[in-house]
Amino acid sequence: MRAPLSWLRDFAPFPNDIPALVATLDDLGLVVERVERVGEGIGDVVVARVRDIAPIKGADRIRLVTVETGDGAVEVVCGAWNFTVGDLVPLAPVGAVLPGGLEIARRKMKGVVSNGMLCSGHELGLSDDHEGILVMGDTDGVRPGMALAEALGVQPDVVFDIAVEGNRPDAWSIAGVARDLAGRLHLPFTIGEPTPPPSLGVPVGSLASLEIEDPDICPRMVVRVLEEVSVRPSPRWLARRLVLAGMRPINNVVDASNYVMVELGQPTHPYDLDRLAGAGLRVRRARPGEQLVTLDGVTRTLGVRGRGLADSGEDCVICDAVGNPVGIGGIMGGESSEIGDATTRVLLEAAYFAPMAIARTSKRLGLRTEASARFERGSDPWGIDRCVARFCELVGAPVADGSLDVRGEVPQPFRLRVPTARVEGLLGVALAPDTVASLLEPIGFGCAPADGSIDVTVPTNRPDVRRGPHGVADVVEEIARTYGYSRIERRQPAWPQPGRLTAYQRERRLLADTFCGLGALEAWTPTLVDDADHALMGLPGAAVAVTNPIVKEEAWLRRSLLPGLVRALARNAKRREAAARLFEIGTVFSHPDEAGREARGGADGSVPAMLPGERELCAAVLFGEGDDARTAVGAWRVVAAALRLAAVDLVADGNVAGLHPTRAAVLVASSGERIGALGEVDPDVAAALGIDGVRVGWIELDLARLLDPAVTARRPEAAQPISRFPSSDVDLAFVTPEGVPAAAVEAVIGRVAGELLESVTLFDVYRGPAVPEGTRSLAYRLRFCAPDRTLTDEEVGTLRQAIVDAVAAETTATLRQ
Amino acid sequence: MTVPATVARIEREAADALAGAANVEELRGVVTMVLGKRSPIVRVHRELGALDPDARRTVGKQLHDTRERLEALAAERLEALAGAARAARLEADRLDLTEVGAVVSSMSRGHLHLVDQTRRALEDVFVGMGFEVEEGPETETDWYNFVALNIPLAHPARSMWDTFFLDVGEPETVLLRTHTSPVQIRLMERHAPPFHAVMPGRTFRRETRDASHLAVFHQLEGLVVDHGITFADLAGTVETFANAYFGPDIHTRLRPGYFPFTEPSAEVDVTCTICRGEGCRTCSHTGWLELAGCGMVDPAVFDAVGIDAEEWTGFAFGFGIDRCAQMRHQLADLRLLDENDVRFLRQF
Known part of the structure; x- marks a missing residue:
């Protein structure tokens, strides 16, 4: 809200210390966003009358204007076209300095000398109008040569641009700001009683009627009637204040209504009484589908329920006495009864509307006006009378006696x-x-x-x-x-409970740190995506759609981190940052029809509602030099070691959406639950996302399962004893048919070797002429060690043979000779 | 030739041989030759018995001295040769450590995202102050996001949060949370007071991206509900936090504000982190930057979760994690945060 200091001073004698006033307003929660000094720097500008306008040879946008300033003619070049011979305009002569520091110099354009500048309201800092020259009305003794400030009655002023919080409708007016400020500064706050206008001598009831059919949405309305009104421009002081407050002066009747709203916070609406089909107003709910053309020329359909729980489809319409809608109550008037030049009889309406009703209608129609914004926050139902009187005082026309005042249940102190x-x-x-x-x-x-x-x-x-x-x-x-x-003195509170992270939160940090240790950069990819990404990956099931997306490419909740991460790689590759490992910890969503969560919903939390399922994932794309599915396995082992996981099985799986069908595995925890997947991104999927012809390693982990020790068992916390006795190594190479996973061979080794096996390492994989077609050689190094003795060759030899026999029997892999 | 003269000659020749050894290996051979069991000195020594007692004594002493001198010489030579050998070896190893390039690129360290680092730093400050860390879902019902927070259906205050609604259930009933405040409700609904928790997480607003706004961003919410908690505790907590996170010369001030879920409500400003309060372009020459919103938990919120507002009081605060990162690292454009440009990610 723009509040000129001069206007505030109508209510209390505020001092001139602007920084102190700003600080006080801020401290009251009336935050000053901008301080504007106006009416300064126009002292050099004078009023001039246009004598002649002549074209300039070779120029079609500028003209040579001769103006009279009282002591001779001045020729200036001007690019504006909104004035004619005889108009009064502001002239900044050579040497004048305008607000903003522009100094006017003698200039030569197209061979013609310009001895000054005709100014727009914007250039003078008087209004936002920069479309054309400020043309002044030829009234009230304004004459050429007069100082512009004197002619316009402009005094230097300070305008505070104040952000008023939504819960403070009382402060959304000049008087309201003044009241708060005066209270804090211990200054007397006075609000004068309006001078009663001349009386028409007839009771208002003889000229108009008022009926409220639905007082629940319009609990109070007041109507007064003015006659012998002559519609004309407002007095300069009033127009000036409206301009400073950010409003455009229109005519004395509309301006008075706006003035009252800015000054006291109450919107009012003047109707041309002669343009109402029935003399008077009726207030009721709109009938379903009822239509009305509002002041802005738009046809509005009312009384139809919109989207959302909150909307009841109820609108308050104001009708003339015979029932034709003439306005949407509290929001915008209708075109049909607008005040015009020919208006002589004015019906003024001022009301208190139910705030929520206004809020609903305004939201559904997408129609927010100065009036609706005030009414939906709550106007003062008992401030109406003063506002109506102030309007009558400002218009000054004769007023019918009394007012029509219909009330329902009006809020009371x-x-x-x-x-x-x-x-x-x-x-x-x-x-x-x-x-x-x-x-x-x-x-x-x-x-x-x-x-x-x-x-x-x-x-x-x-x-x-x-x-x-x-x-x-x-x-x-x-x-x-x-x-x-x-x-208010500050105090640091204390309580006995310790602050802490949960085990999940600590381990999630550890996981991120581990990926960092692997050289990966943490990324943040979009939550809102295009469903086409899911189709591309071949993800079965449905995504949750956003009903009001900003763009259609961001209209769905992501179901996978894969497209975002691969795209991030592709974008970096385009910037010639090809090799990178990226990881992300983020939420993916599933449709409630598949996996939802029940939650409290409804207007009071009593109605169960289904929410989308949410899973927190950690995923990584491995795209460093030479990275592939092997890198993913290596990275997984580091992660498993960091989290101290006990055995997790890698099970080949060709059906993981988005992954390379012959280079992917799922991670199966000790509980049998699937905790993630890894391998490579399907080359076709990667290509569609912008990475073509290069392998992309992939790991994806479901954190709720990975970090839950009940699902994914951990190695015991107790320290394991370390043997003091020497260990013995045995190397075994098995010729293993393709199709028998190495994990199967390793599982047999582990089981048969038992507790004496300290470690087993796959150190070589060989395919080639030295082994039969359709097989490969897997070479393992087994390290045996006993806690209490040095193992004898015989013991180790027995174990070796048992292992070889078992592997052959269970996996068909045979010892390579 | 007399025996002493022979010994002197032997010493001369031995010394020459020791001096002539070119390396440690050769030297060891020479040492064996001149001092070993078959060396001339030993041979002379064996023949001492043939001399008369006086000569035997004289020559014996001469032999002893000679051996001592030769041994010292050998040790001296050994040290010199070994030193030279080491020097040569090291010289051959010489490496210009500034010429190491991509050879060790496989050893690069990764980086946490700046937002994650900021979130951790904030969490750590609050954990140190006795807070727990709570989390909640990113999709919510209207009830958790608005109604329970004293923002009824169709309330005009809802325009403070431009909301993404989801096509689930009745229209406009399920949404992407616009703030982390629903986590407060879930926490208070699930447990009995007291509460001392911060709630970080991702939030969503239907706003057009620009340098200072993201549609998807991160907030950290704080909630303290206990016996005897007052506005003074809120002001103290906010100040302690600002000092701990931004630095001891960064202070806070509270201004009246409006949030439906707190009463009284306040906006928190912190000393401008750019100019340290002197006044600059970033803070519009005020010396202060807006950081957070806060206030005393509104009794209507306590009603919604069944907590007795007569017995318990509490405060809540909330601010942008991304904004903290922006303030601390002077990010000119917030969009850097979600563009995943590795040149940005590697900076932090």
Whole structure:
């Protein structure tokens, strides 16, 4: 909200110390986002009358304009076309300095000399209008040669651009800001009573009617009628204030309505009484499908339920006395009864609407206006009368006697008992009841100290304060705010419970650190993806769709980390950063139809709802020099060692979505559950994602299972004794048919060798002429060791033979001779 | 020739031989030759018996001295030759350590993502202050994300959070969480007070990406519910955190703000990390940067999770993890964070 200091001063004598005012406003929660100094630097600009406009040879955008300034004619070159001979315009003569520091010099353009510049409102810092020259009305004794500041009645001013929080509709007006600021600065706040306008001498009821059919959505409406109105430009001072407040002056009637809204916070709506089919207003719910053309020329369909739980499809329409819709209550008026130049009779409507009803309609129609934004936050139902009177005062036309005032259940001021102990309990600072009263009374709360508490009367301009016990917290906020947050002494709380990470959180860190140790960089790939990625990978099942995506490529929740990570590699490869290992720890989602989670839903948490399934994964793409599925296996072993995992089986699996069918395995934990997969990315999938013809190693781990010791067993924590006796190595090479996994051979070795086997290492794999077609030689080094003795050759020899026999019997792999 | 003269000659010749050895190996041969069992000295010594007692004594002493001198010479030569050999060996090994290139690239260390590093650093600060770390799902019902946090259906305050809704169940009932605050609700629903927890995680808002906004970003929420917790504790906690994370010269100030789930509510500013409060372009010459929102838990939130607001009080705060990273590392553009450019990832 833009608040000019001069306007604020209508309500309290604020000092001129701008930085101090800004600091105070900030501390009150009325954050000043910008301070604008206006009306400065136009002292050199004078009013000039246009005498002649002539084309310039060879130029079709600029013209030579001769203007009269009272003491002679001046020729200037001008590029604007919005004025004609006889108009009054601002002239910045040679040597003038404009706001922003532009110094006007004599210039030569297309062979013609320009002796100054005709200015737009924007160039003068007076308005945002930079479309054309500021053309002044030829009234009220404005004459050529006059200083522009004098002609416009412009005084140097300061405008505060203030961000008012959504819970403070009371502060969303000049008077509201002034009230808060005056309270903190201990200055008297006064708000004058409007001067009654001349009376028409007829009762308002004889000119118009008012009926509210649905008082639940419009609990109060007030109507007054003005006649003998002449629609014309507003007085300069009023137009100027609207401009400073960021509004465009239109005519005296519309401007008065806007002025009242900016000054006091209450939107009002003037209708051309003669353009209402029936003289008067009726307020009701819109009928389903009812249509109305609003002031912005758009046809609106009302009374139809939209998306979302919250929308009841109820809209408040304002109709003329015979029932034709003429406006959407609290949001925007209709085109049909707009104030025009010919208007002479004005019906002014001012109302209090149910905030939630306005919020619903505004959201569904996507129509947010100054009025709707104020009404949905909650206007003051008892501030209406002053606002209506102020409007009549500003327009100045004769007014019919009395007002039509229809009320339903209108919010009333109410009392809250605020225990002083509660104030201290929430703020940590003890405040005497007198102190509390001195803080709250200046901003409109009534305070009556009672025994151990304060009875606070909450005014109706404070809809943020709730009735009942919750309201106490709202009042305490007001106490803290007006007292000053910075004055509350800080305290470091302490409690006996220790801070800690869970085992899962610690191990997840360890996992990330392990991948770092493998040279991998942690990536962050998109959660919102294109479902085509899942199809590309051949992932069965459905993804969860976003109903309101920003772009269609980001309209689904990812079900895999693979496309994002491979794409990240591809993007880096394009930047000639080819070799990289990337890993990511992130969530993937499944459709609730497959794996959902039940959660509380509905308007009050009582309705069970199904949420998508979520799994936290850790995945890595291994794309360093020479990386492939082997690298993935190696990396997995490092991870398994880091997490101290007991045996996890690698089981070849050609059906892992997105993986190379003949170079992939799943990881099966001791519990039999699948905890991940590894191998290489399917070359076709990789190519489609931008990596063509190079192998990409892949590991994917399901953290909930991997890090759960009940699923994936760990090696015991107890230290294992280390033998003091020498160990013996035995090398065995088995000619193993393709199709018999090395893991099967190793499993037999492990089982038969038993506790004496210290380690077994596959140190060579040979395929070639020295072994039969369809087989390969797997060479293992077995290291035997006993904890209590040196093993004899005989013992080792017996074990060796037992192993060879068992491997042959169980896997058909035979000892290579 | 007299025996003493012979011994002197033997010594001369032996000394010449020792001096002439070119390397340690040769030297060892020479030593055996001139001092070993078959050396001339030993031979003369064996023949001592043939001399008269006086001469025997004289020659015996001469032999002894000679041997001592030769042994010393041999040791001296050995040291010199071994030193020279070592020097030659080392010289042959000479390596310019600055010429090591891609040969050892396989040894490169990986990097945690800057956001993850920041999250850890923040978690560690709070764990040190006695907080536990809680997590929750990224998809939520409207109830957890809004209603239970005192943001009823259709409340205008909802416009503070542009929301991605999911095509699950009734329209606009399931969504991507817009903040980490639902984790508060889940925590309070599941357990009884007291609570001292921070809740980091990924959050989503339907906003167009630009240099200072991401549609997908990270927040850290804090919640303390205990007996006797006040606004003063909140202000103290926020200050302690800022000092611990940003540095002892970084302070905080609280300004009134509005959040439906806290009352009183506050915005937290920290000393500008660029200019340290002097005033610069980044902080619009105010010396302060907006960091977080916070406040005392609203009684309506306690009602939603069945906690007695008369017995327990609490505070909550929340801020952007990405924003902390941005402030600390002076990131001009937040989009660097999710573009996965390895040239960026390797910097941290």
